[in-house]
Amino acid sequence: MKLEGMETVPAAPAAVWSLLNNPEQLARCLPGCEELVAAGKDIYKAKLSVTIAAVSGKYAGSVEIRERVEPSRMRLRIEGRGAPGFITGEGTLELVAKGNETEIRYGGEAQVGGVIAAVGQRMLQGAAKIMVGQFFDAMKKQLAKGA
């Protein structure tokens, strides 16, 4: 499953970068995040409780920052596992300054397996988009507070 897009948030790249690198702030942006803790250099462990209407599940996983060019680009690798299935993927985030705002370009590809891939195929992409939307909405709120 491919996922890519763009979102503009009302803060300078430096502020966005600092949020992305602060587990506490980042946790508040991740939809359904119950826990996000550092587990080594550039590795975070996370617990997410994902709910989209009738579909809900708990997932445990990790995020590893594979490459970073402050404050404009990072490459991530994610892994997650829950009762309904598993997900692995790699993606990049690019931060581009646009006046007082930052354009965040994201792109990546994920492999999804297990029941959720077999049965939820039709819904996966839509569900991913909802979560990305929730992530950026929460991030905008966080940034507004910080400003």
Add this chain to the structure above:
Amino acid sequence: MIPTEFEYLRPRSMEEALGLLAQHGPEAKLLAGGHSLLPLMKLRLAAPKYLIDLGGLEQLSYVRDDGPEIAIGAMTPHAEVESSELIRRCCPLLAEAAAEIGDVQVRNRGTMGGSLAHADPGADYPAAILALEAKIKVRSREGERTIEAASFFLDLLTTALQPREIILEVRVARDRERSGAAYVKLHQPASGFAIVGTAARLMLDPKGNCETARIGVTGVGAKAYRAEAVEKALAGKRLTAALLAKASAMAAEGVEPLSDLHASAAYRLAMAEVITKRALEKALDRARGGRR
């Protein structure tokens, strides 16, 4: 294939159902047929602690002649909508869409309210409900309100329903003179869901030109939508074959198409055009007095 443990509740009245829903909040799900919810629970993609079965509310299963409108109770099974003499005569588009849902078992158990509340991106009813500009009456303990079809579907599996609201009924206007409608669908053969489904409704003026067009499309994006670009392209025009073809090309304008194992985004977009054109042609034929 066994769901996690849950408590089964079967209210006998609407008041009781609303009370249970308010009491158990996000840990409860309403069961209104269950042909989408139970598979999700068996696969453990959904694990509600409380299942509130609305199946005991027989008073919510009806098709009623209400003057200029037809009222359909939320717990009316698809099979009854499909076979209702009143609906087939006064609002055949709805019966045509109901007949396309799943298989016989699904149509016997599944209900209109259940299907609308679940808002599956490939469900059939949403396209028809949008084209018919239906009104969806809902109730919570605080009172009743009516939601227009056009503002009901918000996103994947997400509707304008509030957590404590239950759908009461769906109201559709009777077809007027010189109007015709059709639902055309490209099936995903295994599930029966729509890869693309278009419900087209055309109202002609006395000269036979298009007065208004209402087009609902399901399956293409994360939610069903009104193809407003197509509607605008047809309004006030003489409906030639060339115009129908040109308008159909706008069937997915502004929509981000889904992509899955069964149909890529590009395929969905191409089929949105083809299926919409067929639905328009069929609706026009019916509006002009062809077989309904």
